[in-house]
Amino acid sequence: MSERENIFTRIREALSVEAHAHHGAGLPSTSDHRRVMPPVGLTMDERFALFAKNASDLRATFKLVKDAVELTAELRALRDTEKWQRVATHKSPLAQTHAIGLGLPTLVTDAGYDKHELEQCDVGISECDALVAQTGTIVVTSQTGGGRALSCLPPHHVVIARREQLVADLPAAFAFIRQKHDANYPSMISFITGPSRTGDIERILVLGAHGPKKLTILCL
């Protein structure tokens, strides 16, 4: 017998004895989650305000920009203050155009890349699948966000999002992922909530443990 069969045999034998369901039997419906989970505002304005507050508590930068012109101006200001030398991005209508517009050497990850080169980039500019108001989270996938490392290896991650990508809460974010990717899930789906952090030394917060020290979300 294979080890797989051995394990399944033990599992089925074990489960032949029924356990008492102390907290009620039956799988609860996922629609019950929203009833207990943290509240989110009803209007879009409230939700944007909630996202902005969460982002600021997480020490991420969140800016609503009017149009492509303002977006370009924000990115150029970041380029100049942080003295970016090299940027990384991926094939995408928003991120790629704006990254290239910075006039710096640009690594595009889609077709594969040298990881040492990505490590040398000062910023990774990507798009995202969704913004989650409830937690200040952005959802990035390996299909739609330039792979697994673009949003994690460079010291600064800039996300370019659109207003209509804001969803209210985590249940809505998962429902959205299911609807968008059900036929072919990306090999990685990451819920990013603020810049990388650690509290492993005396529980004191330090940003940029391994991932980006800075997270900027620019929303058109």
Add this chain to the structure above:
Amino acid sequence: MSTPATQFNEDARRVAPDLRHRGIIQTAMGKYEVVRDQRKLWFQDWQGARNLAARTKFEAVNHLDQHLDQFARLLESRGTKVHWASNAQQGRDIILGILREKGAKVIVKSKAMTSEEIHLNNAMEHAGYEVVESDLGEFIVQLRQEPPYHLVFPAMHLTRGEIRQTFQEKLNDAPSDEPEDLTMVARRVMRQKYLQADVGITGANFCIAETGMISITENEGNARLTAALPKTMITLVGIEKVLPRLEDLALFLPMLAVMGTGQALTCYNTMYGGPRQPGEADGPEEYHVVLLDNHRTALLADAEQRDALGCIRCGACLNVCPIFRNVGGHTYGTVYGGPIGSVITPHLRGLTQWKHLSEASSLCGACTETCPVKIDLHHHLLQNRRNASQQKPSWWQKLVFKIFAPIANQPGLWSLTTKFGRFGMKLRGLVNGTVLDPAHSWTKTRDLPPMAKQSFKEWWKEQK
């Protein structure tokens, strides 16, 4: 000879009166308690959330065969190699086999308690591989050659000064004892390792049956990089970690964060469903998932304690446990410490050797009250005590109860005994503080309160 029980007693005796240790733990826990409680209030109905989580885990574990089968099949259908390990040895052999086949040299790991459970690092180092723990806390304890102190905060017991000293000795790089500077040292070291590593090994917090994905919860981004850069990725995970549906994560991810660290969500919650897929920029060429039993099916067979398999390893029960806070994480001598460790270790490693852990409890129930998936922890400790005494009754306990039972059953004999006791208390004054004192093991660290001058019954008679 040192047994786990004598070792526990020795270490507990040493750590409990250590005021420095106590100070560190109180400070860390104090900060945690404040944010955890704020976050619980952030939920509309925290107790309702616990109920939903408990029911979901109960259903998941009680249909483990179906969920596990679906999970493995879906992973395989997208190019993942799924391996099955009945015990620790098989788990190690499978992973060493992959490393050999890949000709690996450098291996980066993100936090995985399952790897501690099967002593994977030891095995890999013995086989000549360079293994680097990438989680900062794990990295620190690895440098110090210590086991993790806590499920969630492996280096919780260390001060910044001690960590600086460790970095100075082992890395020759410790600019100051500021947490920021020390973290940046680790970041620099790890960056190089990530670029060199041939294989990345991770654990997993959840296995989503319905979509064939694992989910990893972390803050640092070390697991993200472990899963992104090396050409081969391996995930070692216990078979009990299944959740039926993708949407279940909407509930479990914030609950794990709230109880684990007091955050709303940790920084990165990432689902992986296979190696690099066609059209994707990067990711491992090969993905292996090793599913570990290692006595989990024995716990599954104990219907009374089956709910303990629902544990999400948040560490909340450790944090509230008066025993854990007094004796510290290392005293347990187990991979899983605190109340949950005391419950499951006898199942994983044998009741006879580990039954003393069931006594390491005041049965206050704080663990049960805090557990986000409502595991009946303190009752399970009682059940383990019962099972241990049924398996191998202790002769002196039998003797004590043989004497005690008839006395307690006869009021005349009982009142005579309490009179003797009061008389004995007077005599005790002569031997107080010496080894001749029958209450010596109690009075070493505590006062023995004096017995009342009369019993309630005597007082009642007087009042009439």
